[in-house]
Amino acid sequence: MSQRPSHKPYRPRKAPAQSRSEATVASIVEAAAQVLESEGFEGFNTNAVARRAGVSIGSLYQYFPGKDALIVALIRRESARFYEDASVALTKRSGKAALEYLIGASVRQQLQRPMLARLLDIAEGRPALRGEVAKGEMDALVETIVGRAAPRHPNPEVAAADLLAIVKGMVDAAGERGERDLDDLERRVRAAVFGYLSRSGGA
Amino acid sequence: MSQRPSHKPYRPRKAPAQSRSEATVASIVEAAAQVLESEGFEGFNTNAVARRAGVSIGSLYQYFPGKDALIVALIRRESARFYEDASVALTKRSGKAALEYLIGASVRQQLQRPMLARLLDIAEGRPALRGEVAKGEMDALVETIVGRAAPRHPNPEVAAADLLAIVKGMVDAAGERGERDLDDLERRVRAAVFGYLSRSGGA
Amino acid sequence: MSQRPSHKPYRPRKAPAQSRSEATVASIVEAAAQVLESEGFEGFNTNAVARRAGVSIGSLYQYFPGKDALIVALIRRESARFYEDASVALTKRSGKAALEYLIGASVRQQLQRPMLARLLDIAEGRPALRGEVAKGEMDALVETIVGRAAPRHPNPEVAAADLLAIVKGMVDAAGERGERDLDDLERRVRAAVFGYLSRSGGA
C-alpha cells in the first residue's frame, strides 16, 4: 500500500543469464547514453530511456533498480573503455611517453562523445553517486605514470589529482566549445601537464 | 499550469525601483544560493527557495519569471563579484603580477563557497542557459591579461580559454576534495598556468 | 533526481489556515470514506479520492503527506465521533447503565456505515499505522466503565480489551451479514458482554 523506501543499490538487479537479456541490458545502457547526450539531465528519465532502447519500462526495471543505476552503469562502461585504452600507457618505455599516451587517451575519450563525457563527469561528482563509481583504479594508474614521469616529485598523489583535473578541465572546455582538432588540443594539454610537472617539483 | 514552458526570459521581471523590492530580490537570490548549496540541484525548487527567503511563492514569481531565472541571477551575482575582484589585476604593473592576481582571485572565489561555485559552473554549461550568462567580459579580461603576460603568444584567445579551463578544473577538483589550503593550491595553479604559457608559445 | 525516502508522517501537512482549505480537507476525508466504502482497499487510491473529492491530486497532497495519511485522518474522524457519543456513558448513574450505553454507541457507530467501520477496524491493525492512531483514550474509557460495572473484576484491563473485542466481533459480523435491526443486535451483544463479565469474575 505504501512505498518501500530502502537503500537503493546501484548495481544491476540481476546478472543477465540468457544472451537475450545481455543484449537488452546493453541496449538500455546505450539508450541511456543517447538520451543523456541529446536531452541532458533535464530530459533524462526512465521512460525516455526505455522508449529509446525499444524495451518496456518494466524491462528496464528488471535490470536496473532505478534511474541512478543507469547513470552508474554508463559511467562504468565509459570508465572501463577509457581504462582499457589508458592501460596501454604502462607498456611505454619512458615515463614521458607513458604520460603522453595517457593524455592522448584522455583527449580521444573525451572528444569521442564530448557531451556525454562532460555530463558523466558532472554526474560522477554527485554526492549520491560517490563511492558507487570506483575511481581508485584510474587514480592508481595516473599515479603510477606520474611516478615514472616525475620520479622526484614531492607529492605524487596531489600531482596525479591535479593532472587529471587539468586534463579534464581543458578537454571538457574544448568539447564544450566544439573543438575537433585532436592534435592541437593534445599539444596544448601536454604543455599544461609538463609545464605543471616541471614547475611543481618534477623532472 | 504545466511544467514545461517553451521559451522564457531569464531577466528579473521588473527592475527593482524601490529599495524594499531590491532587498526582497536580494534575499531571494541568496536563498537560492543556500538551497542550492545545501540540497544540490535535486532539492532546488521554487517553493524551497521562497520558503528559505521568507517570501510567498507568489512573490517570488513577481520578481523572477521562473526557476531558471533564479539560477541566472545567481550566476550573474557571483560573476559580478568575481569580475570586480579580478579587475584589480589590470592595475598591476607586470603581466606576470596581473596573471598571478587573477589566479588568486579565482582561487578565493572558488573556495569561498566551493559547493555553490561548482554547481554554478555546471549550471553555466547547460545549453538552456548559454547566452543568458555573458561570459564575454570575463574572456576579454583574461585575454587582456594573457596578452600582457605572454605578448608573443600566437593565439591569445585560445590561451585565455585554456587558462580559464585549467584554473577552473584544478580549483573545482580541489574544492570537491575538500582542500582548504589556499596558498598551496594557488602555488600549484600557478605552476600549471605559467608552465602552460611558457610551453605553448608565451614568453 | 532520485526519490527521497524519509519517514512518513501521517499528520496533515498543514493546518488549513483559510476556511477555503478547511472545506477542501473535509471533502477529501469524506471522499476517502466513500471510495473506501465502495471500492475497498483494492480500489482505494489517491487519484480516486481526489477525483471523488472534486479536487486535483496536487491539492490532496498539499494537505496529506501520502495515501496512508488519508486512512489515518479517517480513523481519527470516526474515532472522535464515536468517542464523543461514548463519553455520554460516563454520565450514567449505574455502571450497568454506562456499559449498556457504551454498547449502544458501538452498535450505532458500527451499523451507521458498516462497510466503512469494518474496513477501518482492519486498517487500524496494520502495523504501519499502529501508534498513529491513539487508542489510549478509548481503552481508558472502556476500562473506567468496566471498573464501575464490575468493580470486583480481577483484571479490568484484560476485561476491557475482551469486551471491545466481543462487541467489535459481533457487530462487524452483523454488519457483514447485512443486519439492520439495531435493537435485536444490541440485545445479543448485551447478553455476551454481561455474560462474560458475570462469569469471568465481575459482579
Added chain:
Amino acid sequence: MSQRPSHKPYRPRKAPAQSRSEATVASIVEAAAQVLESEGFEGFNTNAVARRAGVSIGSLYQYFPGKDALIVALIRRESARFYEDASVALTKRSGKAALEYLIGASVRQQLQRPMLARLLDIAEGRPALRGEVAKGEMDALVETIVGRAAPRHPNPEVAAADLLAIVKGMVDAAGERGERDLDDLERRVRAAVFGYLSRSGGA
C-alpha cells in the same frame, strides 16, 4: 498483459494428478502463507510467492489462475485443518463438552500462526472472495453443536453466527496483542460464549 482482469476462477487450474505436482502445489501454498505472514498484504505478490516456493513464476501460474487463487487455496487449507479438528467436537457426549472442544480448537487454530489466521480472516471478508470460500460446512457444524448445547435456544442460526463472531473477535484481538497463554484465553472465551448462551435464550 494488464493488471485488472474481470472475472476469474479461483480453483487450481489442474487437479494435481501426479504426486510431483501435488508437492509443488503444496509448496506454493505454504510459500503464500509465509509471505503473507512476514510481509502482510502489502508485500504479498505472486513473484515473491514463487521465489519463496522455489518455483518459477510461470509454474505458479500453471497451477493457480491468479493471485487471488493463492489466497483462496490458503483459506481452504486452513479451513480444512480447522474443520478436521473441530469435527472431533461432534464425538463428545454432552453439548457443553462439544462446545468447549470447539472453543479450544478455535483458540489453537488462531494462536498457532496468529498473523496468518488474522490476515486470512480479513481476506475472507473481501467481497471478491465471498462465495469462493465455503463457510457452509463450518456454520452447519457450529449450529449442530449449539443445538446440542442450548437445545431451547430460539434462534440457533443467529446464535451460531454470534458465537463464531465472539470467538474470532476475542482470539484475533488476543493474537494481535501477542497473547500466548492458551489456557487463560480459552477460559475467557468460554465465559463469553456460555454467558451469551445462557442470557440469550439457551440453557
Added chain:
DNA sequence: GATGAATGAGCATTCATTCAT
C-alpha cells in the same frame, strides 16, 4: 511441463506555475 524475460497499465508523488482573494 518449466522457465524467466518481457510487457504495460496503474498508482504514488512532486513541483513549476497560475490566479482568486
Added chain:
DNA sequence: CATGAATGAATGCTCATTCAT
C-alpha cells in the same frame, strides 16, 4: 502588491500476467 491554495502534467516505479524458448 502579497499570499498561498489549487492545478495537473510529468515521472519513478511495481507487479500481475503472458508467452517464446
